[in-house]
Amino acid sequence: MTTPASDNQAAADTGRSGGLRLNDVTLTLGDGDTAVTALDDVGLTVAPGEFVAVVGPSGSGKSSLLAVAGGLQRPTSGTVHIAGTELTTLSDKERTATRLRHIGFVFQQSNLLASLTVREQLLLPLHIDGRLDTTARTRADELIEAVGLTHRAGSRPHQLSGGERQRAGLARALMTSPAVLLVDEPTSALDRVRSAEAVRLIAEQTHERNTATVMVTHDTVIMDAADRVYEMVDGRLS
Numbered sequence: 686m687t688t689p690a691s692d693n694q695a696a697a698d699t700g701r702s703g704g705l706r707l708n709d710v711t712l713t714l715g716d717g718d719t720a721v722t723a724l725d726d727v728g729l730t731v732a733p734g735e736f737v738a739v740v741g742p743s744g745s746g747k748s749s750l751l752a753v754a755g756g757l758q759r760p761t762s763g764t765v766h767i768a769g770t771e772l773t774t775l776s777d778k779e780r781t782a783t784r785l786r787h788i789g790f791v792f793q794q795s796n797l798l799a800s801l802t803v804r805e806q807l808l809l810p811l812h813i814d815g816r817l818d819t820t821a822r823t824r825a826d827e828l829i830e831a832v833g834l835t836h837r838a839g840s841r842p843h844q845l846s847g848g849e850r851q852r853a854g855l856a857r858a859l860m861t862s863p864a865v866l867l868v869d870e871p872t873s874a875l876d877r878v879r880s881a882e883a884v885r886l887i888a889e890q891t892h893e894r895n896t897a898t899v900m901v902t903h904d905t906v907i908m909d910a911a912d913r914v915y916e917m918v919d920g921r922l923s
């Protein structure tokens with residue numbers, strides 16, 4: 686028998702343990718004759734400390750999956766749980782707050798702010814959240830070193846190569862030790878050695894910091910580092 690008290694306990698446990706859960710998620714984009722089913726009845730559970738890879742061809746729905754999982758896009762139907770919170774029931778404001786605090790995104794385009802140095806990009810989210818302290822500054826410098834950008838810490842995006850910008854984006858996403866890390870094709874602008882390093886860093890952070898990580902790619906290089914690999918075809922996960 687389930688009592689309200691045990692429900693609360695279960696919810697609290699899920700909240701502490703983090704993780705990501707998508708149930709029966711469908712996403713339809715566009716309408717009428719041009720409507721596209723970007724996600725077709727997708728279910729996916731990623732436990733804390735687990736590194737899941739999703740491989741699939743261009744147009745199969747990989748970026749859509751991350752947009753929905755990270756609360757950037759509301760699914761047409763289905764539910765998304767992040768760190769024990771059901772995203773689709775939140776207001777836009779609450780969803781944004783949850784995203785800032787619990788979700789790390791590494792986008793295909795690094796989305797760095799033009800006027801900030803690498804180090805400032807990492808510190809900004811904590812500054813906004815009022816959590817900028819010595820620990821945060823130390824962590825920023827450690828992550829910058831981990832992605833091999835120490836000599837670039839004071840550089841702005843236009844002074845960086847495409848690969849350096851992606852590595853800066855990765856370091857920024859790891860800065861808040863997010864419960865859920867969502868990575869979109871991180872290796873596209875990196876050479877083989879650099880992309881293997883980036884993937885290794887993501888795997889390491891996932892296991893050390895108990896992050897639920899999903900990485901989508903068409904590059905099979907990442908498959909060895911992942912705990913589980915799914916294939917995405919026409920919006921369906923298998």
Ligand SMILES: Nc1ncnc2c1ncn2[C@@H]1O[C@H](COP(=O)(O)OP(=O)(O)O)[C@@H](O)[C@H]1O
Pocket residue numbers: 714715721722723741742743744745746747748749750
């Ligand atoms: N804003 C949009 N409006 C209509 N269709 C879209 C939109 N964004 C993506 N799509 C379509 O949704 C499908 C999945 O796209 P996407 O998730 O970007 O795939 P992937 O990341 O695997 O390349 C594709 O058919 C794409 O053309």
Ligand SMILES: [Mg+2]
Pocket residue numbers: 747748749869
């Ligand atoms: Mg994509």
